[in-house]
Amino acid sequence: xxxxxxxxxxxxxxxxxxxxxxxxxxxxxxxxxxxxxxxxxxxxxxxxxxxxxxxxxxxxxxxxxxxxxxxxxxxxxxxxxxxxxxxxxxxxxxxxxxxxxxxxxxxxxxxxxxxxxxxxxxxxxxxxxxxxxxxxxxxxxxxxxxxxxxxxxxxxxxxxxxxxxxxxxxxxxxxxxxxxxxxxxxxxxxxxxxxxxxxxxxxxxxxxxxxxxxxxxxxxxxxxxxxxxxxxxxxxxxxxxxxxxxxxxxxxxxxxxxxxxxxxxxxxxxxxxxxxxxxxxxxxxxxxxxxxxxxxxxxxxxxxxxxxxxxxxxxxxx
Numbered sequence: 001x002x003x004x005x006x007x008x009x010x011x012x013x014x015x016x017x018x019x020x021x022x023x024x025x026x027x028x029x030x031x032x033x034x035x036x037x038x039x040x041x042x043x044x045x046x047x048x049x050x051x052x053x054x055x056x057x058x059x060x061x062x063x064x065x066x067x068x069x070x071x072x073x074x075x076x077x078x079x080x081x082x083x084x085x086x087x088x089x090x091x092x093x094x095x096x097x098x099x100x101x102x103x104x105x106x107x108x109x110x111x112x113x114x115x116x117x118x119x120x121x122x123x124x125x126x127x128x129x130x131x132x133x134x135x136x137x138x139x140x141x142x143x144x145x146x147x148x149x150x151x152x153x154x155x156x157x158x159x160x161x162x163x164x165x166x167x168x169x170x171x172x173x174x175x176x177x178x179x180x181x182x183x184x185x186x187x188x189x190x191x192x193x194x195x196x197x198x199x200x201x202x203x204x205x206x207x208x209x210x211x212x213x214x215x216x217x218x219x220x221x222x223x224x225x226x227x228x229x230x231x232x233x234x235x236x237x238x239x240x241x242x243x244x245x246x247x248x249x250x251x252x253x254x255x256x257x258x259x260x261x262x263x264x265x266x267x268x269x270x271x272x273x274x275x276x277x278x279x280x281x282x283x284x285x286x287x288x289x290x291x292x293x294x295x296x297x298x299x300x301x302x303x304x305x306x307x308x309x310x311x312x313x314x315x316x317x318x
Contacts, residue, residue, distance in 0.1 A: 049069035109297055
Protein backbone atom coordinates (compact mmCIF):
# COMPACT_ATOMS: atom_id res chain seq x y z
CA UNK A 1 0.00 0.00 0.00
CA UNK A 2 1.38 3.38 -1.00
CA UNK A 3 1.58 6.31 1.42
CA UNK A 4 -0.99 9.09 0.89
CA UNK A 5 1.84 11.60 0.42
CA UNK A 6 3.36 9.73 -2.52
CA UNK A 7 -0.06 9.03 -4.04
CA UNK A 8 -0.99 12.72 -3.89
CA UNK A 9 2.39 13.75 -5.31
CA UNK A 10 2.11 11.38 -8.27
CA UNK A 11 -1.45 12.53 -8.97
CA UNK A 12 -0.36 16.17 -8.96
CA UNK A 13 2.45 15.28 -11.35
CA UNK A 14 0.01 13.49 -13.65
CA UNK A 15 -2.17 16.60 -13.78
CA UNK A 16 0.82 18.78 -14.64
CA UNK A 17 1.85 16.44 -17.46
CA UNK A 18 -1.69 16.27 -18.85
CA UNK A 19 -2.15 20.06 -18.76
CA UNK A 20 1.34 21.33 -19.65
CA UNK A 21 3.32 18.74 -21.61
CA UNK A 22 3.85 19.93 -25.18
CA UNK A 23 2.62 16.65 -26.73
CA UNK A 24 -0.97 15.98 -25.52
CA UNK A 25 -1.14 12.42 -26.88
CA UNK A 26 2.12 11.45 -25.21
CA UNK A 27 0.96 13.25 -22.05
CA UNK A 28 -2.06 10.96 -21.78
CA UNK A 29 0.11 7.87 -22.19
CA UNK A 30 2.67 9.09 -19.67
CA UNK A 31 -0.07 9.91 -17.16
CA UNK A 32 -1.54 6.44 -17.56
CA UNK A 33 1.86 4.87 -16.97
CA UNK A 34 2.34 6.90 -13.77
CA UNK A 35 -1.13 5.87 -12.59
CA UNK A 36 -0.39 2.21 -13.22
CA UNK A 37 2.79 2.41 -11.16
CA UNK A 38 1.46 4.75 -8.48
CA UNK A 39 1.12 2.13 -5.74
CA UNK A 40 4.52 0.59 -6.40
CA UNK A 41 6.84 3.56 -6.17
CA UNK A 42 9.48 3.70 -3.40
CA UNK A 43 8.84 6.14 -0.58
CA UNK A 44 12.45 7.27 -0.11
CA UNK A 45 12.62 10.58 -1.97
CA UNK A 46 15.75 10.10 -4.07
CA UNK A 47 14.64 6.63 -5.13
CA UNK A 48 11.14 7.94 -5.85
CA UNK A 49 12.55 10.68 -8.08
CA UNK A 50 14.66 8.19 -10.04
CA UNK A 51 11.78 5.74 -10.51
CA UNK A 52 9.28 8.40 -11.58
CA UNK A 53 11.81 9.98 -13.96
CA UNK A 54 12.31 6.62 -15.66
CA UNK A 55 8.55 6.36 -16.23
CA UNK A 56 8.26 9.97 -17.40
CA UNK A 57 10.89 9.33 -20.06
CA UNK A 58 9.77 5.82 -21.00
CA UNK A 59 7.17 6.86 -23.60
CA UNK A 60 9.21 9.08 -25.91
CA UNK A 61 12.61 9.52 -24.24
CA UNK A 62 12.20 13.25 -23.49
CA UNK A 63 15.21 14.02 -21.28
CA UNK A 64 13.64 17.26 -20.04
CA UNK A 65 10.81 15.30 -18.35
CA UNK A 66 12.13 14.64 -14.86
CA UNK A 67 11.33 14.49 -11.19
CA UNK A 68 14.39 16.04 -9.57
CA UNK A 69 15.48 15.37 -6.00
CA UNK A 70 17.09 18.32 -4.21
CA UNK A 71 19.13 17.66 -1.09
CA UNK A 72 18.36 21.15 0.20
CA UNK A 73 14.69 22.11 0.56
CA UNK A 74 13.34 24.47 -2.07
CA UNK A 75 11.20 27.44 -1.00
CA UNK A 76 7.53 27.80 -1.86
CA UNK A 77 6.99 29.53 -5.18
CA UNK A 78 3.96 31.44 -6.37
CA UNK A 79 3.00 30.29 -9.89
CA UNK A 80 4.51 32.69 -12.42
CA UNK A 81 6.91 34.20 -9.88
CA UNK A 82 10.43 33.28 -10.99
CA UNK A 83 12.27 35.84 -8.86
CA UNK A 84 14.00 33.21 -6.72
CA UNK A 85 15.05 31.15 -9.74
CA UNK A 86 16.30 34.27 -11.51
CA UNK A 87 18.34 35.29 -8.46
CA UNK A 88 19.92 31.84 -8.23
CA UNK A 89 20.70 31.90 -11.95
CA UNK A 90 22.26 35.36 -11.62
CA UNK A 91 24.51 34.13 -8.79
CA UNK A 92 25.53 31.09 -10.84
CA UNK A 93 26.35 33.30 -13.82
CA UNK A 94 28.39 35.61 -11.59
CA UNK A 95 30.43 32.67 -10.26
CA UNK A 96 31.17 31.31 -13.75
CA UNK A 97 32.01 34.51 -15.68
CA UNK A 98 28.65 34.42 -17.41
CA UNK A 99 29.44 31.03 -18.90
CA UNK A 100 32.49 32.27 -20.80
CA UNK A 101 35.22 29.97 -19.57
CA UNK A 102 37.82 31.17 -22.08
CA UNK A 103 38.17 33.84 -24.74
CA UNK A 104 41.66 33.91 -26.21
CA UNK A 105 43.65 34.27 -29.36
CA UNK A 106 45.59 31.19 -30.45
CA UNK A 107 48.77 31.27 -32.56
CA UNK A 108 47.84 31.79 -36.19
CA UNK A 109 45.17 34.41 -35.53
CA UNK A 110 42.48 31.90 -34.51
CA UNK A 111 40.11 32.73 -31.68
CA UNK A 112 38.87 30.24 -29.07
CA UNK A 113 35.65 30.94 -27.16
CA UNK A 114 34.67 28.28 -24.62
CA UNK A 115 31.13 28.26 -23.22
CA UNK A 116 30.38 26.32 -20.03
CA UNK A 117 28.37 25.37 -17.99
CA UNK A 118 25.32 26.85 -19.79
CA UNK A 119 24.15 29.67 -22.03
CA UNK A 120 22.77 31.93 -19.32
CA UNK A 121 19.75 34.17 -20.03
CA UNK A 122 20.68 37.01 -22.37
CA UNK A 123 19.62 39.64 -19.84
CA UNK A 124 22.33 38.34 -17.49
CA UNK A 125 25.22 37.90 -19.91
CA UNK A 126 24.77 40.44 -22.69
CA UNK A 127 27.71 42.51 -21.44
CA UNK A 128 29.87 39.37 -21.12
CA UNK A 129 29.18 38.33 -24.72
CA UNK A 130 29.83 41.90 -25.89
CA UNK A 131 33.20 41.88 -24.14
CA UNK A 132 34.19 38.43 -25.43
CA UNK A 133 33.28 39.17 -29.03
CA UNK A 134 34.83 42.62 -28.94
CA UNK A 135 38.06 40.94 -27.86
CA UNK A 136 37.89 38.27 -30.56
CA UNK A 137 36.32 40.28 -33.39
CA UNK A 138 39.64 40.83 -35.24
CA UNK A 139 40.70 37.15 -35.48
CA UNK A 140 40.67 35.52 -38.89
CA UNK A 141 38.89 32.33 -37.76
CA UNK A 142 36.93 31.37 -34.63
CA UNK A 143 36.39 28.17 -32.67
CA UNK A 144 33.37 28.06 -30.32
CA UNK A 145 33.71 25.23 -27.81
CA UNK A 146 30.32 23.90 -26.67
CA UNK A 147 31.57 20.53 -25.44
CA UNK A 148 30.85 21.51 -21.84
CA UNK A 149 27.65 23.48 -22.55
CA UNK A 150 24.92 21.56 -20.72
CA UNK A 151 21.94 23.76 -21.57
CA UNK A 152 20.73 27.30 -21.70
CA UNK A 153 17.98 29.71 -22.61
CA UNK A 154 16.81 30.28 -26.23
CA UNK A 155 17.31 34.05 -25.88
CA UNK A 156 21.00 33.51 -25.14
CA UNK A 157 21.45 31.23 -28.15
CA UNK A 158 19.84 33.90 -30.34
CA UNK A 159 22.03 36.66 -28.94
CA UNK A 160 25.18 34.56 -29.32
CA UNK A 161 24.26 33.69 -32.90
CA UNK A 162 23.76 37.40 -33.62
CA UNK A 163 27.49 37.96 -32.99
CA UNK A 164 28.22 35.30 -35.61
CA UNK A 165 26.04 37.02 -38.21
CA UNK A 166 25.84 40.43 -39.85
CA UNK A 167 23.24 43.12 -39.24
CA UNK A 168 20.72 41.64 -41.70
CA UNK A 169 18.57 39.36 -39.51
CA UNK A 170 18.23 35.66 -40.24
CA UNK A 171 15.53 33.44 -38.78
CA UNK A 172 16.69 30.90 -36.21
CA UNK A 173 15.06 27.99 -34.40
CA UNK A 174 11.73 29.07 -32.88
CA UNK A 175 9.50 27.49 -30.26
CA UNK A 176 6.08 25.93 -30.67
CA UNK A 177 4.22 26.55 -27.41
CA UNK A 178 1.29 24.36 -26.43
CA UNK A 179 -0.27 27.17 -24.38
CA UNK A 180 -0.66 29.43 -27.44
CA UNK A 181 -0.67 26.78 -30.18
CA UNK A 182 1.75 28.99 -32.10
CA UNK A 183 5.42 29.11 -33.04
CA UNK A 184 7.30 31.95 -31.36
CA UNK A 185 9.87 32.97 -33.94
CA UNK A 186 13.50 33.79 -33.21
CA UNK A 187 15.77 36.03 -35.31
CA UNK A 188 19.29 37.36 -34.99
CA UNK A 189 19.52 40.94 -33.76
CA UNK A 190 20.03 43.81 -36.16
CA UNK A 191 22.10 45.56 -33.48
CA UNK A 192 24.28 44.12 -30.73
CA UNK A 193 26.53 45.90 -28.23
CA UNK A 194 30.24 45.61 -28.88
CA UNK A 195 31.73 44.17 -32.07
CA UNK A 196 30.51 41.20 -34.11
CA UNK A 197 32.65 38.43 -35.51
CA UNK A 198 30.22 38.44 -38.44
CA UNK A 199 29.14 35.78 -40.91
CA UNK A 200 31.98 35.67 -43.45
CA UNK A 201 35.05 34.33 -41.64
CA UNK A 202 35.62 30.63 -40.84
CA UNK A 203 33.72 29.29 -37.82
CA UNK A 204 34.05 25.92 -36.09
CA UNK A 205 31.72 24.73 -33.32
CA UNK A 206 32.83 21.90 -31.05
CA UNK A 207 30.34 19.40 -29.59
CA UNK A 208 30.47 16.36 -27.32
CA UNK A 209 28.16 13.75 -25.89
CA UNK A 210 27.53 16.17 -23.01
CA UNK A 211 26.36 19.09 -25.17
CA UNK A 212 22.66 19.52 -24.45
CA UNK A 213 19.59 21.71 -24.88
CA UNK A 214 20.62 25.36 -25.30
CA UNK A 215 24.12 24.35 -26.38
CA UNK A 216 22.56 22.12 -29.01
CA UNK A 217 20.28 24.96 -30.13
CA UNK A 218 23.29 27.14 -30.92
CA UNK A 219 25.14 24.35 -32.74
CA UNK A 220 21.98 23.46 -34.68
CA UNK A 221 21.42 27.04 -35.83
CA UNK A 222 25.04 27.29 -36.96
CA UNK A 223 24.59 24.09 -38.92
CA UNK A 224 21.17 24.84 -40.41
CA UNK A 225 22.08 28.38 -41.51
CA UNK A 226 25.31 27.09 -43.03
CA UNK A 227 27.25 29.53 -40.88
CA UNK A 228 29.97 27.16 -39.77
CA UNK A 229 31.24 23.61 -39.33
CA UNK A 230 30.29 21.42 -36.36
CA UNK A 231 33.18 19.23 -35.20
CA UNK A 232 33.10 16.55 -32.50
CA UNK A 233 30.60 13.99 -31.24
CA UNK A 234 26.84 13.40 -31.44
CA UNK A 235 25.06 15.54 -28.84
CA UNK A 236 22.57 14.35 -26.20
CA UNK A 237 19.32 15.34 -27.93
CA UNK A 238 17.19 17.70 -25.82
CA UNK A 239 15.10 20.20 -27.81
CA UNK A 240 12.14 20.87 -25.50
CA UNK A 241 12.25 23.94 -23.22
CA UNK A 242 10.95 23.09 -19.78
CA UNK A 243 9.41 24.66 -16.70
CA UNK A 244 9.97 23.60 -13.11
CA UNK A 245 7.19 22.89 -10.61
CA UNK A 246 7.72 22.35 -6.88
CA UNK A 247 5.82 19.27 -5.72
CA UNK A 248 7.57 18.83 -2.37
CA UNK A 249 10.27 20.72 -0.47
CA UNK A 250 12.80 18.28 -1.96
CA UNK A 251 11.13 17.36 -5.27
CA UNK A 252 10.77 19.41 -8.46
CA UNK A 253 9.02 18.29 -11.63
CA UNK A 254 10.38 19.59 -14.93
CA UNK A 255 7.86 19.57 -17.78
CA UNK A 256 8.57 20.30 -21.44
CA UNK A 257 6.13 23.05 -22.38
CA UNK A 258 7.38 23.79 -25.91
CA UNK A 259 9.32 22.21 -28.77
CA UNK A 260 11.95 23.65 -31.06
CA UNK A 261 11.07 24.22 -34.72
CA UNK A 262 13.82 25.20 -37.16
CA UNK A 263 12.70 27.16 -40.26
CA UNK A 264 15.14 25.27 -42.52
CA UNK A 265 14.73 21.67 -41.37
CA UNK A 266 11.16 22.04 -40.08
CA UNK A 267 12.14 19.92 -37.10
CA UNK A 268 14.77 19.76 -34.32
CA UNK A 269 17.34 17.55 -32.62
CA UNK A 270 15.12 15.96 -29.95
CA UNK A 271 16.18 12.41 -29.00
CA UNK A 272 18.60 12.10 -31.95
CA UNK A 273 21.07 14.87 -31.10
CA UNK A 274 23.09 16.86 -33.59
CA UNK A 275 25.28 14.95 -36.01
CA UNK A 276 28.58 16.81 -36.44
CA UNK A 277 29.76 17.73 -39.91
CA UNK A 278 33.16 16.35 -38.93
CA UNK A 279 32.83 13.46 -36.44
CA UNK A 280 36.03 12.92 -34.45
CA UNK A 281 37.14 11.27 -31.23
CA UNK A 282 36.95 13.38 -28.09
CA UNK A 283 40.70 13.94 -27.77
CA UNK A 284 40.95 15.03 -31.42
CA UNK A 285 38.08 17.53 -31.44
CA UNK A 286 39.91 20.77 -30.69
CA UNK A 287 43.14 19.86 -32.59
CA UNK A 288 41.07 18.92 -35.66
CA UNK A 289 39.16 22.20 -35.66
CA UNK A 290 42.31 24.21 -34.94
CA UNK A 291 44.21 22.69 -37.84
CA UNK A 292 41.27 23.28 -40.19
CA UNK A 293 41.01 26.89 -39.04
CA UNK A 294 44.74 27.47 -39.55
CA UNK A 295 44.53 26.05 -43.05
CA UNK A 296 41.75 28.49 -43.87
CA UNK A 297 43.72 31.42 -42.45
CA UNK A 298 46.65 30.37 -44.62
CA UNK A 299 44.38 30.33 -47.66
CA UNK A 300 43.28 33.91 -47.01
CA UNK A 301 46.79 35.16 -47.91
CA UNK A 302 46.47 38.05 -45.48
CA UNK A 303 48.93 39.34 -42.88
CA UNK A 304 48.12 36.39 -40.60
CA UNK A 305 48.87 33.70 -43.18
CA UNK A 306 52.56 33.44 -42.28
CA UNK A 307 51.77 33.05 -38.60
CA UNK A 308 49.15 30.41 -39.36
CA UNK A 309 51.61 28.53 -41.57
CA UNK A 310 54.21 28.60 -38.80
CA UNK A 311 51.66 27.22 -36.32
CA UNK A 312 50.83 24.39 -38.74
CA UNK A 313 54.51 23.64 -39.28
CA UNK A 314 54.96 23.42 -35.52
CA UNK A 315 52.19 20.86 -35.28
CA UNK A 316 49.29 23.10 -34.16
CA UNK A 317 49.08 21.36 -30.80
CA UNK A 318 46.87 22.58 -27.94
